[in-house]
Every structure is written in structure tokens, then in C-alpha cells.
Amino acid sequence: MPLTGPAVTDFASLELIEPIKRALIEEGYENPTPIQAAAIPPLLDGRDVLGCAQTGTGKTAAFLLPTLNKLALTAPSGKPVVRALVLTPTRELAAQIGDSFQAYSRHLKLRHRVIFGGVNQRPQVADLRRGVDVLVATPGRLLDLHEQGHIRFNSIEFFVLDEADRMLDMGFIHDIRRILKLLPGNRQNLLFSATMPASIVKLANGFLKDPIKVEA
Ligand code: AMP
Numbered sequence: 001m002p003l004t005g006p007a008v009t010d011f012a013s014l015e016l017i018e019p020i021k022r023a024l025i026e027e028g029y030e031n032p033t034p035i036q037a038a039a040i041p042p043l044l045d046g047r048d049v050l051g052c053a054q055t056g057t058g059k060t061a062a063f064l065l066p067t068l069n070k071l072a073l074t075a076p077s078g079k080p081v082v083r084a085l086v087l088t089p090t091r092e093l094a095a096q097i098g099d100s101f102q103a104y105s106r107h108l109k110l111r112h113r114v115i116f117g118g119v120n121q122r123p124q125v126a127d128l129r130r131g132v133d134v135l136v137a138t139p140g141r142l143l144d145l146h147e148q149g150h151i152r153f154n155s156i157e158f159f160v161l162d163e164a165d166r167m168l169d170m171g172f173i174h175d176i177r178r179i180l181k182l183l184p185g186n187r188q189n190l191l192f193s194a195t196m197p198a199s200i201v202k203l204a205n206g207f208l209k210d211p212i213k214v215e216a
Pocket of ligand 1: 028029030031032033036054055056057058059060061
């Protein structure tokens with residue numbers, strides 16, 4: 001697996017657009033964390049990334065910032081579609097990723113939606129009908145809404161599998177495999193996991209294309 005080049009040490013030298021850099025300054029972020037410094041440049045270059053990082057390392061920004069950057073630079077299709085899918089195991093994590101999206105995208109015109117089970121699906125469906133740039137979802141509700149015809153995956157350009165080891169521990173492997181089969185082939189993929197047991201490496205090898213490996 002290829003190794004990353006020398007890590008950057010400040011946000012100024014990352015090729016992020018000005019509205020994102022401004023949001024980071026407003027968030028009080030001074031420098032990228034090691035996982036951000038290692039993951040953001042290859043992701044901006046369009047590479048797939050396999051990241052070994054725990055919560056607290058700044059991994060959310062490591063995958064959200066380049067995704068937002070790329071979505072902001074390309075014109076939306078004008079159709080009610082999903083352009084990036086972030087799959088995460090729990091509603092708490094999904095909500096946290098949604099909060100991070102809001103903070104980092106505050107100067108961008110991008111829409112997002114967080115969906116998880118155990119709550120009324122109607123507001124989720126209403127937002128999906130309008131189209132969202134970034135959909136943050138737990139696997140069960142995502143598949144439910146897909147089966148009911150409320151989500152189409154054919155415009156997804158970015159796929160993020162967050163906390164992959166926890167996903168497997170929670171028994172989501174079959175759901176993940178079903179979702180992977182529904183995604184279009186031509187997309188950028190990221191997998192983040194706190195640990196890298198053989199089951200994660202096998203899963204990663206199944207859908208990451210020539211990934212850059214980064215570690216916190
Ligand atoms: P995460 O590992 O993504 O859950 O992030 C952990 C915490 O670190 C969150 O509260 C982030 O807001 C914060 N954070 C992420 N990146 C940075 C950064 N470059 N500088 C300061 N704080 C950060």
C-alpha cells in the first residue's frame with residue numbers, strides 16, 4: 001500500500017477553499033491534527049483512503065473537509081440526489097457528524113441530512129425528496145428508506161465508512177455489503193476504523209481502490 005508524503009503542519013498549506021478555511025478559523029482550529037494532515041491531501045487528489053484513527057483524533061474533519069471542498073467546487077446537478085454518503089454505526093455519532101458538517105460548511109451552500117432509526121421517518125423523507133449533498137446515516141434506516149423507494153444511490157460521488165470496526169462489532173456487515181452493492185462504481189471511498197483486524201482489512205480490500213493508508 002502506498003505511503004503518504006511529508007505531512008503538512010498548517011491549514012494554510014492545505015488546498016482548501018477560503019470559505020472552509022474561514023470556518024476552521026471561526027471554530028478555533030489552528031493546525032490540522034496528524035490524521036487531517038495525512039488524509040486531506042490524498043483525498044483532495046481523489047485517492048481512496050484507509051484511515052486508522054480513533055474518536056478524538058480529528059478524524060471527522062479529516063474526511064468531511066475534503067468531501068465538502070470537492071462538493072463545493074462542482075456544480076450541484078440540480079436534481080434531488082445524494083452526492084456523498086457517510087455511514088456510521090450509531091445515532092449519536094451520526095448527530096455529531098451532522099454538527100461538524102454544519103460548522104465546517106457554514107459559509108457554503110451545501111445541504112445535509114442525518115438519518116437514523118427510532119424516530120419518525122417523515123421529516124427525513126421530506127429532506128431526501130429535496131436532495132441533500134451529504135447524507136449521514138446509520139445502516140438500518142438507510143436500507144429501510146431505500147427499500148421504500150425514498151433514496152437513490154446512483155449519484156453518490158463519495159462514500160465514507162466511519163468507525164468500521166464498531167460497525168462489524170454491532171453486526172452491520174450484511175447491511176454494509178448490501179449498501180456497497182447499491183452504490184455506483186465510479187466514486188471515491190474512505191474507510192476509517194480505530195483498529196485494523198483481519199475482518200476490516202478484508203472489507204477494505206473489497207471496495208477501496210489502491211488506497212493511501214493513514215494513521216493517527
Ligand atoms: P473527532 O475525532 O473527529 O471526533 O474530533 C474530536 C474533537 O476535536 C472535536 O471536538 C473537533 O471539533 C476537534 N478538532 C478536530 N480537528 C481539530 C483541529 N484541527 N484543531 C482543533 N480541534 C479540532
